[in-house]
Amino acid sequence: MKITSGLILGSAALALLIPHAAKGQGADVILGELSGTKVYASYNGIAALTVSTTSCNAGNQVLNWKALPDNKHPVITMNMYRLLDDRLTQIGQSWAKHGFVALQQNACGFGCQAHGGDGLGVGCSDPYGVGNNQGPNLGSRRLINPTTGGFDGAKAQHDLQSFQPTTPIDHGLQVRESDLGNPGARYFIEGHYIAADDAAAGNGSNNVSHMEVSITRDANGTLIITNTAPGPHPTVREVPSIRAWPYAEFSTHSAQDDGRITVAHKVTRITRTKYRYEYAVYNMNSERGVQSFSIPVGNALISNIGSSAVLSHGETIENDSWQSAAANGRVTWSTKTFQQSENANAIRWGTTYNFWFDAEAEPTSADATLARFKPGPGAATISLNVRTPKG
Numbered sequence: 001m002k003i004t005s006g007l008i009l010g011s012a013a014l015a016l017l018i019p020h021a022a023k024g025q026g027a028d029v030i031l032g033e034l035s036g037t038k039v040y041a042s043y044n045g046i047a048a049l050t051v052s053t054t055s056c057n058a059g060n061q062v063l064n065w066k067a068l069p070d071n072k073h074p075v076i077t078m079n080m081y082r083l084l085d086d087r088l089t090q091i092g093q094s095w096a097k098h099g100f101v102a103l104q105q106n107a108c109g110f111g112c113q114a115h116g117g118d119g120l121g122v123g124c125s126d127p128y129g130v131g132n133n134q135g136p137n138l139g140s141r142r143l144i145n146p147t148t149g150g151f152d153g154a155k156a157q158h159d160l161q162s163f164q165p166t167t168p169i170d171h172g173l174q175v176r177e178s179d180l181g182n183p184g185a186r187y188f189i190e191g192h193y194i195a196a197d198d199a200a201a202g203n204g205s206n207n208v209s210h211m212e213v214s215i216t217r218d219a220n221g222t223l224i225i226t227n228t229a230p231g232p233h234p235t236v237r238e239v240p241s242i243r244a245w246p247y248a249e250f251s252t253h254s255a256q257d258d259g260r261i262t263v264a265h266k267v268t269r270i271t272r273t274k275y276r277y278e279y280a281v282y283n284m285n286s287e288r289g290v291q292s293f294s295i296p297v298g299n300a301l302i303s304n305i306g307s308s309a310v311l312s313h314g315e316t317i318e319n320d321s322w323q324s325a326a327a328n329g330r331v332t333w334s335t336k337t338f339q340q341s342e343n344a345n346a347i348r349w350g351t352t353y354n355f356w357f358d359a360e361a362e363p364t365s366a367d368a369t370l371a372r373f374k375p376g377p378g379a380a381t382i383s384l385n386v387r388t389p390k391g
Contacts, residue, residue, distance in 0.1 A: 033233065038130060052127060075139075090241075212228045245266070
């Protein structure tokens with residue numbers, strides 16, 4: 001299912017929209033079920049979470065599942081989002097789990113045509129439990145091209161075999177404990193599968209699913225995570241967490257040679273004349289990423305300009321804050337260019353960054369401009385129609 005714009009009311013409504021049984025052409029991995037989310041370690045105010053992920057082959061061809069050093073297998077990443085004060089932000093991300101053997105189960109109910117362990121049969125499912133999806137078993141995201149699913153298998157294997165953790169949370173889905181269990185907040189856990197044969201078949205845009213969870217503390221202060229959606233299957237299949245932002249609008253750019261980027265946008269009236277403009281830029285699977293984001297504001301009076309980004313950990317990626325500027329009728333946020341630093345804090349695949357400002361102007365629509373980070377095929381910028389101040 002490919003949604004490009006419109007209003008989303010919440011996960012329960014989304015679940016009714018997702019086709020669960022249609023067979024795609026070629027290999028087509030989807031994340032069929034998320035379950036068992038828990039905190040498995042904590043260190044220096046940061047919690048490491050894990051969740052069980054079950055993949056399903058919704059296509060009509062066997063999905064490659066060969067173990068490292070072969071690179072013909074899926075990789076799995078996990079993310080967490082928080083909805084608080086009407087702002088949906090990504091608050092955590094994990095490194096990548098490499099698939100190593102495919103069981104031939106039928107969790108999605110597609111009707112499994114079983115294959116050997118080096119491939120996931122048509123209609124079949126394969127689970128990775130919470131133990132498999134913990135930090136020591138996860139490798140670098142940076143090695144993986146999310147658009148093609150390609151990576152150097154020998155290097156990925158070497159990095160995993162040589163990894164010696166220095167803290168119990170290394171490489172896990174890391175979230176600041178201060179971001180968990182906030183009063184009035186809603187939380188979403190997300191999983192993302194990437195596979196080369198899935199991408200080659202044109203099926204790389206339906207591999208992200210999410211599930212709403214609640215987070216509380218027991219009498220001892222231990223974080224308890226439970227599913228909040230009703231029924232035995234709370235996972236919202238083939239829909240990323242960004243779509244759970246209530247009443248937001250969405251504009252999406254998809255390119256066969258560089259994946260999908262979505263800008264979620266929302267305007268809230270603060271006073272009779274002042275409005276808050278909120279934007280969330282989600283890079284699903286673009287290898288080139290995003291280096292800057294710019295909104296036209298005309299002559300509108302602008303204040304309260306801000307941004308936030310999920311923390312990168314363990315990689316050489318910088319965590320410098322994006323710089324903002326209001327000039328020449330635009331508000332622009334940016335990080336370093338690729339030429340300035342290949343490790344700059346760009347919006348890389350599987351991440352969402354937030355941007356906002358207040359304006360003394362009612363909303364209209366105009367094109368936001370996103371500049372690519374890495375060199376590569378296609379134009380250097382993307383234009384997406386969003387809600388903007390009438391300047």
